[in-house]
Amino acid sequence: MTGSGRQTTPALAGKIRRYVRSPSTRMAAFGGLLTYLSYAYAHGSWTNPTLICVSVFVGAFLPSYAKLSNKAELWANNQFGFVTAGRLGRFLPQLAFNLVMFWLMLWGGALNQLGISSVGGFAGAALVTTLASQGTQFLGGYFVARGVGDANRNTLVGLLVNVTLAALGTAGVPYAREAFLIVGFVLGGLFFGIGLLSDIRSKVAPKGGIGMYFGTFNPFHNTHLAMLERVIRERKLDKVIIHPVLVPKLHVDAFRDGHLRVGRLEGGFQVYEKTDKADSNVDYFPTGNKFLPPETRKALIELAVAEGGLSDKIEVAFYPEIYNTKGFQGVIAEIKRRYPDTRLHAPHGTDFGGMLVRQIVDECGWIYPWCILRRDNVSATAIRKGAKGMTSGVVTDVLEQLSQNPPAVTVGGRRFRNDNGVLTEGD
Template sequence: MAANGGKEKPTQAAVWTPKLNRYLRSPSTRMAALGGLLTYLSYAYAHGSWANPVLICVSIFIGAFLPSYAKLSNKAELWANNQFGFVTAGRLGRFTPQLAFNLVIFWLMLWGGALNQLGMASVGGVAGAAVVTTLASQGTQYLGGYLVARGVGDANRNTLVGILVNVVLAGLGTAGVPGAREAFLMTGFGLGGALFALGLLSDLRSGMAPKGGIGLFFGTFNPFHNSHLSLLRAAIDQRGLDKVIIHPVLIPKLHVDAFRKGEIRVGRLKDGFQIYEKTDKADSNVDYFPTGNVFLPPETRVALIELALAEADMADEVEVAVYPDIYYSKGFQGVIAEIKRRHPDVQLHIIHGTDFGGMLVRQIADECGWIYPWCILRRDQVSATAIRRGAKGMTPPIVTDVLDQISQNLPTVSAGGRRFRNDNGVLTERNRND
């Protein structure tokens, strides 16, 4: 038969084999498998149920499902944050599905004879074990998030580590092993309870904040849009702020680490935006781009913020401060410390939205001392993602003009009386004599 010259359609095996290989190579997959093994060993040793078929099935299920469980937990918290704007609501959003999961697992294992009934009774039965396990899980996962905010690990993998620690404590604690039961209860009610108490305290600070002081506004601003201006005006008016300090994310610390490891790269340029993409070294269970994979260069984002503030006649009320050395070495924790050093004894307010980045900023601020949150529930449909996809009418006029000049790849970009050299979207201000 003559060849028709067309390309052969790839088989299902050809499509799924590379994905399966990446999944099996993923550190998160191996960590989940370790979680399943630890579940089996902990409960089998403590409860004497080495040959119990229910425990074996539960352990296999946990080993396979754990990465998805971590992702779903993070998404549940993010959904609750976006709906209500309270830290406590977000943590309840994570707590509730995890509690339901733990109730089912403990009931199945008790029904199947995999658990020591006296040991379970000592921690309050199925309900008590599920509540304590979930609280302990919240606490250990919070510690994982604390490390993420400091550039250590990623949200899903750190969540997995927290769950693994909790698995061993729960297995030994529910069997009444001396010392383990007390550690199990203390981790649950102590660490988990403290987590909810800190979140409630943050929410109370948000509702009882005094007037005056300095606002802090951190984010990618990718690009700076109309809602950013609205948030600034509302925060200044409602909190009576003396000024707001904006510090944009330069390159997110998650991406700096992933670039260093060769897990992501800049795949291509489009209209001045850098398109990040995963490489073959990427962990298939890691969400490298929780806020998207399309970025304007840091220098350009800073210039757009300054131009938009000048156009809106807000340059006297808002300061754009960029401390690259501090940010790259110590993150926003270091930036906040520097602002405190420069403005001693001044009340600080953190301005944030309820998306992933906004609530991460809120968490960082909560960990940096007595800072008053000012939270806004975004309902205006203005989206940086939509802007990056070409939506119009969502950015200040001067930002729209600059983005249009960049998209034409003009060698020089002029706006607001300033001139910039344009190198594939990277804006560098020219001297007036150039």
């Protein structure tokens, strides 16, 4: 037990150090301090014990709260497949949290009675605060999609901005109260309004046009192929353009900042690992930490599409210069340039990556989403863990060859050089 204790203590100490060093932890601590200072100043509650306790709780719990909000939204998306459902999944837990916080502060005498009454009491304050929070978090997600920040940290920034405005607004400070109400209802209205319009477009979409299918495809599996066949049939599409993620934007920034590295090659997959610089409050691997190189994923898509007899309906695009600088927003702009005045559709799943794609296409104009609920248990995650029978014959063949890391891979009449999992066609 003593030896085990010696081994465990340094590991625990290391986790604590990484947690304390985390930018998200420091930002949360600042959020707790800001909560105290804002409400103490606005409501004259400098020595109120309830406000002090609430502020300490906020400072300690905020990183976990941000993660839980993201997970609640993801769960609702997976259950229902509607943007509005996902946003309600994020909204309702936060509303419940704010109701409890405002009730406690009102009960503990930390709030100005007249000020809180002017915004509809503790329930009104909680509602407006939550709406404003949703709006600022939506803006945070907008920036994440463009490579600015990450989901958890941007969520925290939105919450912190909202704290100051809520404190002044609930105190009835002239102009601050009006700004608090306007920001809450306007940003909240936009947050739910944009999602509702997206859901309507997904259900009343006209037929014809071109589809755009984005994702990691890590690797391309049977459900991907079935989705393509179904969307082409149901939306009567001329073709679908597939563009795989090269390196997820979250990982681009993490590699650049020294938070991640490629640790090893495992069965043809590059295994990403966190370094000591990694932020302990950031989920770097929402879809796993094993990735086939983008060149290999592109080759697998082409091979599977050809085997499935869909080559005349599928175009596999690969715009590394555009994607690396402008992400999928740039890829969409390029497709619009190539196909002006053409109706665009966007098939996607309800997993993390699929709903992120949905958010991106919703921000890029009047594009018609096509959403499918994932209920068949076929997933790239399961395949990476060793599941069999989920990929077409040609993909299965390539993955089996890559697991041996040979110098060349031959499949479907095509020969590829293999450089540690990177497939390049040719001798």
